Amino acid sequence: MTIDDIARELNISKTTVSRAISGKGRIGTKTREKVLKYINENNYRPNALAKGLAQSRTFNIGFVMPEDYNLTELSFFQNCMWGISSKASELDYDVIISMVTENNISRLERLVDNQKVDGIILGRTLENDPAVEYLKNAGIPFVAIGAAEDKSVPQIDNDHLAGSSELTSLLLKEGIRKLALIGGSMRHIVNQNRLKGYEDAFKKNKIAIDDSVIYTDTCSKIRIEEAVRDLLLKKAECILCMDDAICIHVLNTLENEAVRVPRDIKVASFYNSRMLENHQPAITSLQFDAMELGAASCRLLADCIEKREAANQTLLGYQLVINESTKF
Amino acid sequence: MTIDDIARELNISKTTVSRAISGKGRIGTKTREKVLKYINENNYRPNALAKGLAQSRTFNIGFVMPEDYNLTELSFFQNCMWGISSKASELDYDVIISMVTENNISRLERLVDNQKVDGIILGRTLENDPAVEYLKNAGIPFVAIGAAEDKSVPQIDNDHLAGSSELTSLLLKEGIRKLALIGGSMRHIVNQNRLKGYEDAFKKNKIAIDDSVIYTDTCSKIRIEEAVRDLLLKKAECILCMDDAICIHVLNTLENEAVRVPRDIKVASFYNSRMLENHQPAITSLQFDAMELGAASCRLLADCIEKREAANQTLLGYQLVINESTKF
């Protein structure tokens, strides 16, 4: 059934039917109701393609997620996607997923070039992000989850900097001095912010940073194990893990070395996924609502697409969850 | 730039341009090459919407995933999605995600009713699945990952039945008799198959099943803990977990009760996600390639959409991975 069939059946023009459906343009109340009633009874659904072609819109948004995630990021992206998906259907969009790697954004390019989406949500941002570069040139509305270097890019994120700083501060105030940090790839802007938060806390508390207990770009399991053994020799009092993937390897290494948490060494994480939910002892960590973040990013993108005013930069909150793993 | 611009620029008709691009219909080699060259140089990309409208196709497929997954299923669905996404872009489709719950498939209905997809991949199947019911009525091509009751539905799955049976048999042959099973929701057909595989193994080995050590529909953490304590009293020799979410709770409970694996009791899982990768001791389990499964389901759906012959029922393999947790 098309708009044409309805028009014929109701003896009116398709213009009128279209107006009744869209609510745009003047139309008599009775006429509108007649159309709406007919549509309802006959279960008519407009063809999204035709509507899109006429309006130069697809009612799709693209969600770009990395293919090379690790397991903890996974639950982050999944929750994000969930939030995006809910908000999108509320706003009458659908979500097309596009998986990219750090060095290959051809899937994203194809999606945009083929004009299959009205806008893009970038699930993560990198330093010199090729996706950001590409999207700016393509001139398609997009928003970034996570901080983008380019401040003209509409972006939204949890306040990782403040969170990391607060958690670090807390531990410093407990009197911990050999407070080690093991971190992932510095190409990820979020990790840069976490490092910055850590450094800020030392400055704020006027305590000198000991660079020898900071390990960045420690991405592989082996490098993490090495770092942990190093830190044990250096008699670190606490290990801060930049994310949960790192935290899990740290915990496993400590267990293998028969070092007890929190008795022998304390451990905390700058990110808490559901992965550590069941760990014993429970791990002190920051906590973020990825669903909320996803939903907010979707709302922001819709604002961009539909040319409404919107804050260019939004920081969402976090929660500091103190657990067994940092108890004295 | 549209097909019209190209036609004008090259002094040919848009029919010809269209033919050069699609490769359909007779066209002179020189003309085709001229068009292709122009397109390449000017970076023309056809408008997917217009193409779709003309052909009554969207070049989108929908991937339906449950919103109420648990963490281990998560990595399954994610890998599936990855496989689907790769294969889809190879076949020139894009993937729209649609999240549903067991009782609410409105998102899926909206997607289909709005005609935004050419076909659907169901990420999981249930008993009396409302999604299957709906899709059959809607008359849209779809395939199910996992076994559907209705054998007319094109479906594809790993051979969970054979896998569970083989793993169970192996343990029986080791001489284990009090071989307990803790399982999730029996509304999930995959769990029915796992149970069946377990039972088959007993029959094949002519050993009587002890129903008192079989716990099905044990979904909550609390119920799992109860089951484990029960089983310890009953002096079970080994606990088979239907999936990894269960396995993790079983392992945690055992640890709390200071029961050692595999010394005091053995543990194995019918599904291995990346979650247990780092567990010590390593857990004996079946292993499936979810990416491969996703890719295969996508290929199958494309066959259905494009009306090619295709096997209605495909079973993919599995791997039995023997680990520390079942050692004597």
Place this chain on the structure above:
DNA sequence: CTGAAAGCGCTTACAG
């Protein structure tokens, strides 16, 4: 308040 007509950017029978 309502409608005829052009347009969105493609495809495809039909004719030549």
Place this chain on the structure above:
DNA sequence: CTGAAAGCGCTTACAG
């Protein structure tokens, strides 16, 4: 081998 024209199912200035 190539093209004019109709069509896919909507929207939207324009006219009345």
